[in-house]
Amino acid sequence: RKEVEQDPGPFNVPEGATVAFNCTYSNSASQSFFWYRQDCRKEPKLLMSVYSSGNEDGRFTAQLNRASQYISLLIRDSKLSDSATYLCVVKVNSGYSTLTFGKGTMLLVSP
Amino acid sequence: GAGVSQSPSNKVTEKGKDVELRCDPISGHTALYWYRQSLGQGLEFLIYFQGNSAPDKSGLPSDRFSAERTGGSVSTLTIQRTQQEDSAVYLCASSLTVLAGGGAPDTQYFGPGTRLTVL
Numbered sequence: 566r567k568e569v570e571q572d573p574g575p576f577n578v579p580e581g582a583t584v585a586f587n588c589t590y591s592n593s594a595s596q597s598f599f600w601y602r603q604d605c606r607k608e609p610k611l612l613m614s615v616y617s618s619g620n621e622d623g624r625f626t627a628q629l630n631r632a633s634q635y636i637s638l639l640i641r642d643s644k645l646s647d648s649a650t651y652l653c654v655v656k657v658n659s660g661y662s663t664l665t666f667g668k669g670t671m672l673l674v675s676p
Numbered sequence: 677g678a679g680v681s682q683s684p685s686n687k688v689t690e691k692g693k694d695v696e697l698r699c700d701p702i703s704g705h706t707a708l709y710w711y712r713q714s715l716g717q718g719l720e721f722l723i724y725f726q727g728n729s730a731p732d733k734s735g736l737p738s739d740r741f742s743a744e745r746t747g748g749s750v751s752t753l754t755i756q757r758t759q760q761e762d763s764a765v766y767l768c769a770s771s772l773t774v775l776a777g778g779g780a781p782d783t784q785y786f787g788p789g790t791r792l793t794v795l
Contacts, residue, residue, distance in 0.1 A: 609767075652719070
């Protein structure tokens with residue numbers, strides 16, 4: 566089983582739509598979770614961290630379900646500029662651990 | 677301020693040649709990471725430097741890969757005797773600090789990457 570799994574998509578949605586992505590992780594010791602955004606042929610950039618209680622940043626809402634070991638990202642009122650690949654990222658807090666990236670979910674927002 | 681920079685942006689080489697990829701992290705960032713991303717694949721961790729500690733080389737795919745970080749700043753990733761399967765985008769990232777034993781890491785800031793093509 567892959568450490569971090571995501572549906573690769575693409576998710577094709579019209580402007581204004583609400584879209585949700587899920588991500589599952591295999592290591593129950595994982596402690597920190599993030600969503601990164603990667604535009605085509607660009608480097609990944611942090612979109613938001615995911616907190617246990619869930620958190621919201623404008624049109625973006627992240628949720629964590631530790632019991633089921635999944636993370637979600639909800640985007641409301643999609644914009645054309647939201648078109649990108651969204652990477653689910655997990656960190657196991659054991660010493661100097663590093664981030665494990667999912668392969669990403671591609672989102673295409675059309676006019 | 678200046679972000680993470682990498683050079684060259686593109687590198688085309690012939691199979692069997694050695695290549696060097698350079699990363700300049702954000703000034704003051706103590707942690708530096710190398711990843712690679714193949715077409716349609718996720719980011720694959722290669723190596724990690726934290727201050728003056730011994731690097732975590734657990735992600736290097738073979739002994740043809742090595743990396744150095746001089747003076748706690750600039751890092752060079754070297755691939756010897758390149759193979760076609762080494763073709764990928766090599767990404768460098770830096771962060772301000774990583775807490776020993778856990779805790780959320782500071783944000784990793786990525787450079788634009790070096791696109792390596794081995795013919």
